[in-house]
Amino acid sequence: MSNLPPSLVEILQSRPWLRYDTDAALIFDGVRLQDIAAQYDTPCWVFSASILRARARALKAAFSGINQPISMHYAVKANDHRATLAILQREGFGADVVSGGELRKAIAAGIVPFDIVFSGVGKKDAELTLAIETEIGVINVESREELGRLTSLATRLGKRPKVALRVNPHIDAGTHDKISTGREGDKFGIDWREAPTLSRMAARDPHLDFIGLAAHIGSQITSIAPFEAACQRLAGMITDLRADGIAVKHVDCGGGLGICYHQEAPPDITEYARVIANHLGTLNVAISIEPGRWLSGPTGILLTRVIDVKAQPAPRSDFVFIDAAMNDLARPALYAAWHEVLPLHAGGSRKPEKAQTLAGPVCETGDILATDRVLPPLSRDDLLAILDAGAYGAVMSSTYNARPLAAQIMIEDGKIAEIRQRQTLESLWEAERLPDWFKAE
Numbered sequence: 001m002s003n004l005p006p007s008l009v010e011i012l013q014s015r016p017w018l019r020y021d022t023d024a025a026l027i028f029d030g031v032r033l034q035d036i037a038a039q040y041d042t043p044c045w046v047f048s049a050s051i052l053r054a055r056a057r058a059l060k061a062a063f064s065g066i067n068q069p070i071s072m073h074y075a076v077k078a079n080d081h082r083a084t085l086a087i088l089q090r091e092g093f094g095a096d097v098v099s100g101g102e103l104r105k106a107i108a109a110g111i112v113p114f115d116i117v118f119s120g121v122g123k124k125d126a127e128l129t130l131a132i133e134t135e136i137g138v139i140n141v142e143s144r145e146e147l148g149r150l151t152s153l154a155t156r157l158g159k160r161p162k163v164a165l166r167v168n169p170h171i172d173a174g175t176h177d178k179i180s181t182g183r184e185g186d187k188f189g190i191d192w193r194e195a196p197t198l199s200r201m202a203a204r205d206p207h208l209d210f211i212g213l214a215a216h217i218g219s220q221i222t223s224i225a226p227f228e229a230a231c232q233r234l235a236g237m238i239t240d241l242r243a244d245g246i247a248v249k250h251v252d253c254g255g256g257l258g259i260c261y262h263q264e265a266p267p268d269i270t271e272y273a274r275v276i277a278n279h280l281g282t283l284n285v286a287i288s289i290e291p292g293r294w295l296s297g298p299t300g301i302l303l304t305r306v307i308d309v310k311a312q313p314a315p316r317s318d319f320v321f322i323d324a325a326m327n328d329l330a331r332p333a334l335y336a337a338w339h340e341v342l343p344l345h346a347g348g349s350r351k352p353e354k355a356q357t358l359a360g361p362v363c364e365t366g367d368i369l370a371t372d373r374v375l376p377p378l379s380r381d382d383l384l385a386i387l388d389a390g391a392y393g394a395v396m397s398s399t400y401n402a403r404p405l406a407a408q409i410m411i412e413d414g415k416i417a418e419i420r421q422r423q424t425l426e427s428l429w430e431a432e433r434l435p436d437w438f439k440a441e
């Protein structure tokens with residue numbers, strides 16, 4: 001593969017749900033994005049229900065040949081809208097949650113507690129209590145201390161929660177530092193060398209139903225080797241635990257499968273399934289995976305409008321100020337993430353003259369959504385689509401700089417629904433209270 005940035009043709013080829021129609025208008029899954037911008041204003045998120053369904057089905061199909069039961073738990077944090085959760089529930093997915101809030105939201109979206117996995121460090125007693133009382137599928141314990149709290153809560157509540165140990169396998173997933181979770185020194189999981197002792201403790205504890213192991217080594221993983229290493233580690237541990245007389249009937253391989261934002265070539269889902277099947281498929285364990293980004297990432301677009309352009313002397317790129325910012329889409333500022341950008345109108349003869357940098361209006365130097373891009377020359381009111389924004393996009397939005405949360409639109413088969421209204425300005429300060437003593441002044 002060449003190192004040249006992908007051409008427009010390549011960008012469209014790898015995303016068959018996008019095309020320009022004969023009027024040069026960008027069509028996303030059958031819908032003219034200009035129409036959505038006109039009706040709902042910008043910035044605005046657009047999610048395709050049909051792409052999400054298609055990806056859910058493709059993932060299921062990739063694992064259909066595996067000779068062990070496999071369950072899939074969607075990582076709710078990637079996009080937690082109840083419409084997304086409801087679609088995936090109907091496609092047979094459970095939920096992987098990382099807070100009591102997500103647990104409640106998954107249940108509110110119609111996912112039964114039995115199909116919910118609770119992972120994540122720093123679970124409060126109230127959150128563990130909620131998980132125990134609602135009898136969720138499994139609690140992935142992240143430390144010796146949490147195991148201790150869990151057993152005392154279970155004893156007090158007179159319940160026997162299903163428990164797995166989330167191990168930190170000390171594997172570098174080769175992804176961005178801030179989304180690596182399985183290296184020695186990362187805050188997640190139980191040191192794999194300590195896991196046998198804790199597994200024995202959990203298995204012997206009458207108040208806990210110890211079912212097995214879990215690992216999640218990071219996100220946006222674009223090579224197969226780290227998955228393979230994690231599966232190998234888990235398989236070895238399962239064999240050792242069994243040799244030690246401990247029953248293991250469940251293994252959770254986490255999520256992390258990457259997508260192509262720019263020039264990455266992540267493993268395809270059949271290869272991913274094959275690696276999991278090769279290492280864990282003969283162990284007579286129920287296998288679970290927790291995909292987030294792979295399912296929802298490509299299903300969302302952030303629509304934005306050019307406010308104005310600030311020319312810069314060459315060789316610097318001009319600044320194009322857009323009405324979406326880091327408070328809407330945090331990934332570029334947070335992880336130096338790349339999102340492909342397409343104009344909503346492929347303005348015919350307008351040839352790129354120099355590179356342009358897309359900057360949001362937020363008062364932070366880091367509020368840049370795309371740096372040095374070669375696009376047709378942009379001017380005021382031009383509309384743009386920021387691609388592959390369906391995961392870790394809207395969920396991470398904030399109202400920094402008193403910017404209301406953007407509207408969210410869902411499309412399917414030409415139908416268009418506003419699934420979240422643009423936040424009103426008043427609601428930004430609705431919950432604020434002035435101290436009583438101000439009245440006296």
Ligand SMILES: *Cc1c(COP(=O)(O)O)cnc(C)c1O
Pocket residue numbers: 075077078096098119120216218219220254255256257290291292293294391
């Ligand atoms: C975030 C997370 C996932 C999902 O990761 P993706 O990269 O979105 O697939 C899965 N499991 C756990 C425990 C997580 O924290």
